[in-house]
Amino acid sequence: MASITTNASIASFGGRFLKLTHQSSVTGGPMNFTLFLPAGISESEPAPLLIYLSGLTCSPDNVTEKGFLHAHAAPLKLALLYPDTSPRGSNHPGEHDGWDFGSAASFYIDATQEPWAQNYKMETYITKELPELVFSHFKQLDSKRVSIAGHSMGGHGALTLFLKNPGKYQSVSAWSPVSNPSACPWGEKAFTGYLGGDREQWKKHDATELVKHWKGHLNALIDVGTADNFYKQRQLLPENFAEAAKSADIEGLQLRYQDGYDHSYFFISTFGEDHIKHHAKHLGLL
Ligand SMILES: N[C@@H](CCC(=O)N[C@@H](CS)C(=O)NCC(=O)O)C(=O)O
Numbered sequence: 442m443a444s445i446t447t448n449a450s451i452a453s454f455g456g457r458f459l460k461l462t463h464q465s466s467v468t469g470g471p472m473n474f475t476l477f478l479p480a481g482i483s484e485s486e487p488a489p490l491l492i493y494l495s496g497l498t499c500s501p502d503n504v505t506e507k508g509f510l511h512a513h514a515a516p517l518k519l520a521l522l523y524p525d526t527s528p529r530g531s532n533h534p535g536e537h538d539g540w541d542f543g544s545a546a547s548f549y550i551d552a553t554q555e556p557w558a559q560n561y562k563m564e565t566y567i568t569k570e571l572p573e574l575v576f577s578h579f580k581q582l583d584s585k586r587v588s589i590a591g592h593s594m595g596g597h598g599a600l601t602l603f604l605k606n607p608g609k610y611q612s613v614s615a616w617s618p619v620s621n622p623s624a625c626p627w628g629e630k631a632f633t634g635y636l637g638g639d640r641e642q643w644k645k646h647d648a649t650e651l652v653k654h655w656k657g658h659l660n661a662l663i664d665v666g667t668a669d670n671f672y673k674q675r676q677l678l679p680e681n682f683a684e685a686a687k688s689a690d691i692e693g694l695q696l697r698y699q700d701g702y703d704h705s706y707f708f709i710s711t712f713g714e715d716h717i718k719h720h721a722k723h724l725g726l727l
Contacts, residue, residue: 453477468560478579482520492588495591496593548598590716611720615661618665621682667699
């Protein structure tokens with residue numbers, strides 16, 4: 442079995458919060474991730490798992506220090522897995538030059554363009570290698586009940602991985618997601634760099650395109666703050682996602698505009714309970 446190094450084990454809301462590292466064969470280097478294990482779970486009573494994907498510039502630490510999600514997950518016995526936002530330390534030319542491309546800005550896709558194609562394979566990492574590793578080590582987790590959430594670039598990751606893998610995740614939620622990356626500056630930069638200039642290829646990784654082909658109920662909750670500068674700058678475009686879902690007669694999208702909220706963890710933490718409960722309902726905990 443592949444090994445995991447425990448860097449820290451911290452008491453949190455009655456459970457344990459673990460800071461972990463493993464050697465990834467998919468991204469070809471060490472990867473950090475963190476895991477919240479609520480109290481009172483066991484192999485005979487395993488907990489479902491919510492995967493939380495972070496946004497640009499983040500490590501798994503930002504949300505765990507400022508999101509307060511464990512307060513709501515602990516009493517429901519919901520576990521949380523926080524992957525990193527990109528491979529680290531490969532030192533490709535330009536990897537650390539901008540905050541919206543390269544390091545901490547993988548966009549959760551498998552890159553096809555060199556040099557990124559060598560190791561920026563975060564879609565495979567998040568959907569296969571990391572959950573397989575976690576479920577093989579932590580038998581108190583239920584591999585059959587998994588949902589996915591995220592913030593900003595991580596909201597794009599959550600929506601697209603949910604839509605690309607019908608049945609893999611029971612529900613999806615996002616705070617201020619990049620919802621139509623082919624049509625916003627962040628997405629155009631990332632997709633050009635990782636996928637090349639062919640916009641047809643981009644559609645496979647764009648939630649607004651993917652939702653048009655969805656079959657069934659969406660089980661999606663999205664919150665966007667009206668005072669979010671990235672929303673105002675049209676980086677997020679949740680309205681395009683909602684319009685595409687509506688045109689395709691897709692049911693099950695709850696998109697809420699939260700008056701006066703920005704892009705920060707004051708916003709994420711304020712609506713954390715709603716997101717945790719949304720997933721708990723679909724994971725059979727409520
Ligand atoms: N570095 C960007 C901000 C990027 C940003 O807001 N990142 C969000 C995710 S998209 C975040 O969570 N940042 C880390 C933090 O606020 O702790 C800027 O200066 O405008």
